Amino acid sequence: MIEIKNLHVSIGERKILDGLNLTVKDGEVAAIMGPNGTGKSTLSYVISGREGYDVTEGEVLLDGENILGLEPHERAAKGVFLAFQYPVEIPGVATMTFLKAAVNAQRRSRGEEELQTPDFMKLIREASTKLGINMDMLKRALNVGFSGGEKKRMDILQMSLLQPKFGILDETDSGLDIDALRIVSEGVNALRSPNRGFLVITHYQRLLDYIKPDTVHVMAKGKIQKTGGPELALELEKSGYRDYVGEAA
Amino acid sequence: MTVQAIDKKSEAETAFAGAFEAMKGKGAPALRQASWEFFTRKGLPTRRVEAWHYTDLRASLRTVAPLGAPGAITLPPTTLGRVRLVVADGAFRPDLSDVASLPAGVELSSLADVLAKEDASVLTALGLPENAGADAVIALNAALMQDGVVLRIAPATEVAETIEILLLSSGGEACSSFTRSLVIVGDGAKAKIVETSLALSPSGAQENHVLAFAIGAGAEVEHIADIGPQSESAIRLFSLLITAQAKAAFKSLGFVEGGGLVRRQIFARLAGEEASVSLDGISLLGGKDHADTTLVVEHAAAHCQSRERFRSVLDGQSTGVFQGKVVVRPGAQKTDGSMQSRALLLSENATMNNKPELEIFADDVVCGHGATCGRLDADQLFYLVARGLPKHEAEALLIEGFAGEIVEALGEEAVRDIYFERIRSWLGKRGGAK
Ligand SMILES: Nc1ncnc2c1ncn2[C@@H]1O[C@H](COP(=O)(O)OP(=O)(O)OP(=O)(O)O)[C@@H](O)[C@H]1O
Numbered sequence: 001m002i003e004i005k006n007l008h009v010s011i012g013e014r015k016i017l018d019g020l021n022l023t024v025k026d027g028e029v030a031a032i033m034g035p036n037g038t039g040k041s042t043l044s045y046v047i048s049g050r051e052g053y054d055v056t057e058g059e060v061l062l063d064g065e066n067i068l069g070l071e072p073h074e075r076a077a078k079g080v081f082l083a084f085q086y087p088v089e090i091p092g093v094a095t096m097t098f099l100k101a102a103v104n105a106q107r108r109s110r111g112e113e114e115l116q117t118p119d120f121m122k123l124i125r126e127a128s129t130k131l132g133i134n135m136d137m138l139k140r141a142l143n144v145g146f147s148g149g150e151k152k153r154m155d156i157l158q159m160s161l162l163q164p165k166f167g168i169l170d171e172t173d174s175g176l177d178i179d180a181l182r183i184v185s186e187g188v189n190a191l192r193s194p195n196r197g198f199l200v201i202t203h204y205q206r207l208l209d210y211i212k213p214d215t216v217h218v219m220a221k222g223k224i225q226k227t228g229g230p231e232l233a234l235e236l237e238k239s240g241y242r243d244y245v246g247e248a249a
Numbered sequence: 250m251t252v253q254a255i256d257k258k259s260e261a262e263t264a265f266a267g268a269f270e271a272m273k274g275k276g277a278p279a280l281r282q283a284s285w286e287f288f289t290r291k292g293l294p295t296r297r298v299e300a301w302h303y304t305d306l307r308a309s310l311r312t313v314a315p316l317g318a319p320g321a322i323t324l325p326p327t328t329l330g331r332v333r334l335v336v337a338d339g340a341f342r343p344d345l346s347d348v349a350s351l352p353a354g355v356e357l358s359s360l361a362d363v364l365a366k367e368d369a370s371v372l373t374a375l376g377l378p379e380n381a382g383a384d385a386v387i388a389l390n391a392a393l394m395q396d397g398v399v400l401r402i403a404p405a406t407e408v409a410e411t412i413e414i415l416l417l418s419s420g421g422e423a424c425s426s427f428t429r430s431l432v433i434v435g436d437g438a439k440a441k442i443v444e445t446s447l448a449l450s451p452s453g454a455q456e457n458h459v460l461a462f463a464i465g466a467g468a469e470v471e472h473i474a475d476i477g478p479q480s481e482s483a484i485r486l487f488s489l490l491i492t493a494q495a496k497a498a499f500k501s502l503g504f505v506e507g508g509g510l511v512r513r514q515i516f517a518r519l520a521g522e523e524a525s526v527s528l529d530g531i532s533l534l535g536g537k538d539h540a541d542t543t544l545v546v547e548h549a550a551a552h553c554q555s556r557e558r559f560r561s562v563l564d565g566q567s568t569g570v571f572q573g574k575v576v577v578r579p580g581a582q583k584t585d586g587s588m589q590s591r592a593l594l595l596s597e598n599a600t601m602n603n604k605p606e607l608e609i610f611a612d613d614v615v616c617g618h619g620a621t622c623g624r625l626d627a628d629q630l631f632y633l634v635a636r637g638l639p640k641h642e643a644e645a646l647l648i649e650g651f652a653g654e655i656v657e658a659l660g661e662e663a664v665r666d667i668y669f670e671r672i673r674s675w676l677g678k679r680g681g682a683k
């Protein structure tokens with residue numbers, strides 16, 4: 001379970017998150033929707049531990065433990081996973097090399113044995129097949145020259161290999177074609193389990209047709225403005241955010 | 250500013266006179282004498298010499314170590330079954346070399362023998378090539394050359410074995426050495442030559458090495474210059490001279506792993522149509538290392554191609570220099586040249602000087618160059634740590650990727666493995682970024 005309590009975050013002088021509260025229980029899929037520039041990606045970075053943000057107040061608890069003081073890799077080992085809005089290209093680093101390094105780094109952090117190459121290959125072959133990723137692609141440098149949709153798939157592949165406790169999907173649907181959207185959603189759905197929570201950031205109902213959320217949260221002006229069930233997303237499709245952004249927007 | 254101040258010889262410049270006295274009777278008197286006079290006129294290069302702007306050799310080389318002499322040596326095992334020719338502390342050592350297993354079609358002489366016999370055919374090739382003629386360090390080498398190897402590869406011979414010229418420094422008492430080696434590659438021949446600079450134990454060695462390739466028409470040469478670690482007080486100068494005739498191809502990787510002052514200077518001349526050179530480089534520098542690569546590629550004929558790709562990784566208080574000049578002579582139409590130097594700074598105190606240049610005197614050419622200098626990318630680092638890699642591991646992976654892109658271009662997997670391993674072990678020694 002992840003509990004975000006009264007989170008205040010600034011970048012330099014500018015306040016981005018302003019007392020945000022949100023709880024995502026194990027087994028729950030929570031969707032966050034909100035206008036551009038509201039701080040959704042900021043929230044996902046702060047949870048996963050990126051530098052450059054001042055957390056001036058509040059806490060982020062993963063199963064009761066405040067993770068804000070941990071290094072990003074430690075959070076990852078505890079099960080935080082972020083599928084990036086914009087996955088970065090990493091020239092010179094073969095995708096396969098990276099995947100193995102990531103899987104084994106997390107295993108080491110948790111005091112588990114490293115996976116040997118044959119076991120790892122088996123794991124990766126299965127996961128790639130499910131996501132329609134060609135094994136040849138894994139020989140290429142990570143994300144370099146991958147299409148937008150391929151990059152998103154690669155992030156979901158990583159999620160299925162790393163089996164996180166809490167997965168954040170930041171606009172994973174953007175850039176996906178209709179078939180890819182279905183494949184990626186199936187990949188996510190396959191990972192849904194009673195002891196794993198998800199935070200799905202999206203602008204469109206379309207994704208939520210595939211990944212059915214338990215809760216929907218409207219975020220604006222640095223906090224959660226309204227919480228409801230799946231019907232809230234449908235409502236937003238019709239009316240937009242005008243009720244939430246107010247005059248101050 | 251007084252005239253005396255410029256004319257006055259430094260202690261080191263004066264000390265070289267002693268070495269010249271010792272060497273001048275050892276063959277090629279005319280070449281030695283002319284080179285010595287040229288050197289004494291020019292003196293050791295300072296920042297005022299454009300090609301040496303970032304490496305003030307006169308200031309660095311204060312005293313001259315005595316000339317090296319052959320001694321007892323225990324060699325490390327050979328690498329990948331290469332045919333090894335050992336030049337230790339300035340002397341070719343047939344006793345330590347794989348002379349008996351030289352491949353067919355390859356003829357070997359020691360430079361000392363060639364000089365003693367005044368072998369005219371080789372002596373001409375040993376003289377200064379036109380585009381390197383103005384360099385005082387090469388002139389000093391010609392005046393003081395002690396020994397080296399001369400390899401003649403018969404036309405149309407495809408030499409499968411890799412020949413390694415091992416430039417060995419035995420360590421202990423610092424000594425200076427001047428070696429000159431020559432590889433004459435006959436028309437249509439193929440050869441793989443590795444030049445390795447290895448210190449058996451670290452010392453303040455002062456080395457001045459020249460390796461010249463005369464590559465016949467249609468011949469292909471693969472070359473690696475492997476410059477391993479040395480003491481902080483060492484000064485190593487490597488001049489690589491290449492003349493490529495029509496349709497000849499020269500492909501080279503320079504791998505520099507720090508060690509005091511290292512200067513690589515490359516003068517490549519594309520003398521015949523459709524010749525090509527590809528010069529790659531990786532420098533891994535830390536501590537107080539200073540590594541300078543200065544190259545001139547001269548397109549003297551039409552339809553030639555040149556490629557230079559250099560990557561420098563700089564940690565600690567190290568300094569890197571890349572100066573590259575592509576010169577396209579009048580008439581060298583349809584020249585295709587591209588030069589790139591990229592540097593990765595891992596520390597606040599490291600410095601990179603990047604200076605790529607083009608000098609084009611023909612109108613129908615495609616030439617480009619680029620130079621970048623930056624730190625590890627924060628977005629890339631975060632991507633990796635967010636996936637569970639500890640910071641130092643994430644950095645190592647990015648650095649390996651940066652340098653490894655050059656290693657990937659090597660043809661043989663076993664050789665690629667060697668250099669990936671060298672990069673990893675360098676990274677292992679450096680620990681996390683500061
Ligand atoms: N490094 C930064 N420096 C300054 N401002 C920043 C920085 N990063 C984000 N911001 C600002 O913070 C605000 C929130 O950005 P964020 O990316 O979190 O929004 P978002 O809700 O994810 O938007 P979108 O829906 O467009 O993805 C924006 O106004 C953005 O310009």
Ligand SMILES: [Mg+2]
Pocket residue numbers: 040041042085170
């Ligand atoms: Mg965003």
